[in-house]
Amino acid sequence: MSTAPTGLPIDETSRARLATDGLRMAVVDATDPAAYEAWLRSESRGFHGDQPTAEVLQQRHAGLSADRRLVGVFDESSAQPDLPVATTICWPADLTVPGHRAVPAWAVSGVSVSQTHRRRGIARALMEAELRTALALDLPVAMLTVSESTLYGRYGYATAALARDVTVLTRRVRWTGPQPAGRVHFVSAEQLRDDGHAVVERVRLGRPGEISYDGHLWTRQLGLSVDDDNAKKLRLIRYDDASGTPQGFAVYHLVGDDTDFAEHELKLHTLVAATTDAYAGLWRFLLDMDLVTKVSAHLRPVDEPLRWMIDDFRAVRVTEVDHLWVRILDVPAALGARTYGSPGRLVIAVDDPLGHADGTWAVDVADDGGATVSATDDPADATMSVNALGSLYLGGVPARTLVATGALSGDAERLDRMFRSPVEPFLSIWF
Numbered sequence: 001m002s003t004a005p006t007g008l009p010i011d012e013t014s015r016a017r018l019a020t021d022g023l024r025m026a027v028v029d030a031t032d033p034a035a036y037e038a039w040l041r042s043e044s045r046g047f048h049g050d051q052p053t054a055e056v057l058q059q060r061h062a063g064l065s066a067d068r069r070l071v072g073v074f075d076e077s078s079a080q081p082d083l084p085v086a087t088t089i090c091w092p093a094d095l096t097v098p099g100h101r102a103v104p105a106w107a108v109s110g111v112s113v114s115q116t117h118r119r120r121g122i123a124r125a126l127m128e129a130e131l132r133t134a135l136a137l138d139l140p141v142a143m144l145t146v147s148e149s150t151l152y153g154r155y156g157y158a159t160a161a162l163a164r165d166v167t168v169l170t171r172r173v174r175w176t177g178p179q180p181a182g183r184v185h186f187v188s189a190e191q192l193r194d195d196g197h198a199v200v201e202r203v204r205l206g207r208p209g210e211i212s213y214d215g216h217l218w219t220r221q222l223g224l225s226v227d228d229d230n231a232k233k234l235r236l237i238r239y240d241d242a243s244g245t246p247q248g249f250a251v252y253h254l255v256g257d258d259t260d261f262a263e264h265e266l267k268l269h270t271l272v273a274a275t276t277d278a279y280a281g282l283w284r285f286l287l288d289m290d291l292v293t294k295v296s297a298h299l300r301p302v303d304e305p306l307r308w309m310i311d312d313f314r315a316v317r318v319t320e321v322d323h324l325w326v327r328i329l330d331v332p333a334a335l336g337a338r339t340y341g342s343p344g345r346l347v348i349a350v351d352d353p354l355g356h357a358d359g360t361w362a363v364d365v366a367d368d369g370g371a372t373v374s375a376t377d378d379p380a381d382a383t384m385s386v387n388a389l390g391s392l393y394l395g396g397v398p399a400r401t402l403v404a405t406g407a408l409s410g411d412a413e414r415l416d417r418m419f420r421s422p423v424e425p426f427l428s429i430w431f
C-alpha cells in the first residue's frame with residue numbers, strides 16, 4: 001500500500017453519482033476536532049446510539065489512528081448542513097488467512113445513512129466506492145462485520161467466519177478438563193491494557209479470521225470505553241503460566257438477581273488464551289465462581305472446546321450467527337496470500353457483477369501449500385459467484401454447502417481438500 005488511506009481523493013464515480021442528487025461526498029478531515037465531532041454525532045445517531053459527551057468525543061478522537069479514512073455525505077439543504085447524512089470509516093488491517101499468514105485488507109465500518117435520507121442509493125454509492133478505494137490502495141480484500149445479514153451480499157461480500165453466543169448453566173457442570181498449571185490474577189485496567197495486547201497478537205496469526213487492531217477497538221474490547229455502561233462493574237483477570245508469563249485474560253461483569261443473591265449471572269465480555277493451559281485455567285475459574293449460576297458469553301469461536309471439558313455437554317447452550325464478511329477484490333493477490341491443504345492445479349471461474357474478481361483463474365498449489373494464482377483461458381474445474389469465493393476464502397465454509405445453495409458448481413470434495421482450514425476461522429471482535 002503506497003498511498004496513505006487519508007491521502008487518496010474521494011472516489012470520483014460515487015461522488016459524481018451523489019452530486020446528481022444534490023449531495024456532496026467527501027473525505028472528512030478527522031484531525032479537525034469539529035469535523036470529527038460532526039461525523040461521530042451522525043454515525044452514532046445512525047446506529048441509534050447516545051449523543052457523544054465531551055468526554056467520549058475526547059477519548060474517541062485521541063484514540064483515532066492516523067490510518068482511519070472517514071467519509072461523509074453532506075446535504076447542504078438540510079437543517080444541519082455540517083452534519084453528514086451518511087458515514088463510513090475504513091482502514092487497512094491484517095486479516096489472518098490459513099497458513100499462519102495475513103493478507104492486507106480494507107476494514108469497512110461505521111456505514112450509516114440518516115433516517116431522513118434512507119433508500120435512495122447512498123449506502124450503495126458508499127459501499128461501491130470503498131471497494132474501488134481498497135483496490136486503489138492495493139488491498140486485495142475488503143471485510144466487515146454487520147448489523148444485519150441482509151445488507152452486503154449485493155456488493156459481493158459473504159460470510160466467511162461464524163461466531164457463537166454461549167450460555168453455561170454452571171450449577172450443572174463439574175470440571176473434567178485438564179488441571180491448569182499456572183494461576184489466575186485479578187489485574188487493573190492499566191495492567192491488562194499493557195499485558196493483554198501481546199497475548200492478542202500471539203493468538204492472531206494462529207486463527208484465520210482474526211484481524212490486527214489497537215487504539216479504540218482495543219479499549220472497547222476490554223470494556224474500558226468511557227461510554228461503556230458496564231465499565232465500572234468490570235472484573236479483569238489474567239492467566240500466567242507456571243513460569244509467570246501472561247498467556248491469557250478475561251473481562252467480565254456480574255449481574256445479581258434481586259430475589260436470590262446466590263443466582264448471579266456472569267457476563268463474559270472477552271476471553272483470550274494463547275495456550276490450551278490458559279484456556280482451561282480461565283474457563284475453570286469462571287465456571288467455579290461462588291454465587292453464580294449462569295455464565296453467558298457473546299462472540300465465541302465455533303470450535304470452543306469448553307463442552308468437552310465439563311461433565312454435562314447439555315449445560316452449554318449455543319446460538320450461531322454469521323460474523324465476519326469477506327469480499328475478494330484481487331483474486332491473484334488474495335488467493336496467493338494463503339496456503340492450501342493439498343497440492344495441484346485448480347481452475348476456478350468467478351462471476352462478479354461488479355467486475356473486480358470476474359474471470360477464470362488458475363490456482364497452482366505447491367507441495368508446501370503455497371500457491372501462485374494467475375488468469376487463464378483453461379477450462380474451469382469449478383464455477384462460483386464472488387460471494388462463494390469469499391465464503392471459501394478463510395476455509396470455514398464447506399464447498400459442499402455452497403454447492404447445495406447453487407452459488408458454486410464443481411468438485412466440492414477437491415475444493416474442500418484444498419480450501420478447508422484445519423483451524424476454524426473466527427474473529428473475536430466487532431469492528
Ligand SMILES: CC(C)(COP(=O)(O)OP(=O)(O)OC[C@H]1O[C@@H](n2cnc3c(N)ncnc32)[C@H](O)[C@@H]1OP(=O)(O)O)[C@@H](O)C(=O)NCCC(=O)NCCS
Pocket residue numbers: 046047110111112113114117118119120121122123124125145146147148150151154
Ligand atoms: C443499512 C443502511 C446503511 C442502508 O442505507 P440506504 O442508503 O438506505 O441503502 P441504499 O438505498 O443504498 O440501498 C442499497 C440496497 O440495499 C438494500 N437495503 C438497504 N437497507 C436494507 C435493509 N435494512 N435490509 C435489506 N436491504 C436493505 C436496498 O433495498 C438496496 O437494494 P438494491 O440496490 O440491491 O435494490 C441504512 O439503513 C442504515 O444506516 N441503517 C442503520 C445502521 C446500519 O445498520 N448500518 C449498517 C452497519 S453494518
